[in-house]
Amino acid sequence: MSNSVQEVKLNAEQVKEMFLYVGEQVRENKPFLTKIDSAIGDGDHGIGMSVGFTKAEENLNKKEFITINDVFKTIGMSMIANMGGASGVIFGTMFTGGVKGLDPQEELTLPLLAQILEGSVKSIKERGKAELGDKTMIDALEPAVDGLKLSVEANHSLLEGLAVAEKCAAGGVEKSKGYVAKFGRAKSLGERAIGHQDAGATTVWIMIKSMREWVEKAAVQQ
Numbered sequence: 536m537s538n539s540v541q542e543v544k545l546n547a548e549q550v551k552e553m554f555l556y557v558g559e560q561v562r563e564n565k566p567f568l569t570k571i572d573s574a575i576g577d578g579d580h581g582i583g584m585s586v587g588f589t590k591a592e593e594n595l596n597k598k599e600f601i602t603i604n605d606v607f608k609t610i611g612m613s614m615i616a617n618m619g620g621a622s623g624v625i626f627g628t629m630f631t632g633g634v635k636g637l638d639p640q641e642e643l644t645l646p647l648l649a650q651i652l653e654g655s656v657k658s659i660k661e662r663g664k665a666e667l668g669d670k671t672m673i674d675a676l677e678p679a680v681d682g683l684k685l686s687v688e689a690n691h692s693l694l695e696g697l698a699v700a701e702k703c704a705a706g707g708v709e710k711s712k713g714y715v716a717k718f719g720r721a722k723s724l725g726e727r728a729i730g731h732q733d734a735g736a737t738t739v740w741i742m743i744k745s746m747r748e749w750v751e752k753a754a755v756q757q
Contacts, residue, residue, distance in 0.1 A: 544642045544643065544644050544693070545642065545643040545693070545750070545753070546641060546642055546643075547600035547601055547602055547603055547605065547606055547641060548599060548600055549643075549753065550600075550603055550606045550643050551595050551600050551606050552749070553746055553749040553750065553753075554591070554595065554606065554610055555592055555595060555596075556745055556748070556749045557588070557742050557745040557746060557749070558588030558589070558591060558592050559588075559745075560741060560742075560744075560745040560748075561584050561585065561588050561738060561741055561742065561745070562584075562585045562588060562589065564581070564738075564741055565581035565582065565584070565585045566581065567581070567737075568580050568581030568584060568734050568737060568738060568741075569581035569582065571731070571732060571733075571734045571737055572734035574731045575731045576734060579620070580622060580734040580735065580738070581734075583618045583619065583620060583622045583623065584618070584622065584626070584738055586617055586618055587613065587614035587617060587618040587622075587623060587626060587627075588614075590613040590614070590616070590617040591609065591610040591613035591614065593613075594609050594610075594612075594613045595609055595610070601641060602639045602640055602641055603634070603640040603641065603642070603643050603647070603651075604634045604637055604639055604640060607630045607631065607633055607634045607651065608630065608631055608634060610630045611627040611628065611629070611630030611631030611632075612627065612631065613627075614626050614627035614630070615627030615628075615631070621663070622735065624662065624663075625659055625662070625663050625671075625672060625735070626672070626735075626738075628655070628658050628659050628662050628663075629655045629658075629659060629672075629676070630655070631658075632654055632655050632657070632658020632659065632661075632662070633651040633652055633654045633655035633658065634651060634654070635654060635658060636654075637650075637651070637654070643693070644693060645683065645686060645687055645691060645692065645693045645695075645696040646687050648683060648693065648696070648697075649680065649683035649684050649686075649687050649696070652676065652679065652680045652683060653680050653683075653684070655676065655680075656673065656676055656677050656680055659672070659673060659676070660673065668714055669714065670711050670714040670733045670736075671733060671735055671736065672733070672735030672736050672738065672739050673736075674707045674708070674710060674711040674714065674733060674736040675704040675705075675707035675708050675711070675733075675735075675736035675737070675739035675740050675743075676704070676707075676736075676739045677707070678703040678704060678706060678707040679700040679701070679703050679704040679707070679739065679740075679743050680700070681703060682696070682699040682700040682702065682703035682704075683696050683697075683699070683700045685699065686699045686700070693750055694747065694750050694751055697743065697746050697747035697750055698747055700743050700747075701740070701743045701744045701747050704736075704739055704740040704743045704744075705740050705744075707736055707739075707740070708732050708733070708736045708737050708739075708740050709732070711732050711733040711736045712729070712730055712731060712732045713729060713730075714729070714733075
């Protein structure tokens with residue numbers, strides 16, 4: 536692996552571009568997410584995520600960013616204000632909660648990303664009361680954070696860390712198939728929800744995967 540890959544740090548504008556790409560990928564997967572959610576949920580998850588990221592894109596493109604914090608807050612508030620329902624609050628909290636109380640940061644590194652997403656998990660749990668195994672986005676996000684933290688300990692690059700997080704998130708999505716839902720419409724299905732993956736967890740995996748793809752492309756160009 537070249538030094539340019541190992542030393543990749545993203546400034547705020549690069550983080551903005553990364554999440555614009557993430558939003559594109561989530562929107563492209565709207566039919567897939569709708570199909571998953573329709574099996575055990577209301578079938579509107581893909582639509583909601585598409586709306587949230589579309590509005591986030593509009594707001595991100597309105598200005599240039601200096602801090603990572605402002606990028607995350609802009610995305611989170613766009614989702615909370617425009618998506619509606621539980622997904623808007625929870626996915627918005629993923630972004631706003633992750634940088635809550637964080638000093639202004641101008642570069643995104645692997646340790647910082649791990650810290651932010653660990654804060655996201657904490658904030659989501661406080662707001663939504665979901666835990667690992669409840670068939671929610673936490674089932675992918677918490678394993679992804681664990682993967683990031685292990686990568687920090689192993690002195691991995693940002694790209695390597697995201698690759699590990701992607702694998703962990705995918706594993707979490709797979710495990711969610713075996714869980715009984717504790718929230719939403721799927722809760723009423725009881726054991727009938729077993730065998731179906733959670734849409735929120737799937738979205739988290741798509742997001743982490745897209746972040747890895749963008750960083751990989753950016754690293755190659757340096």
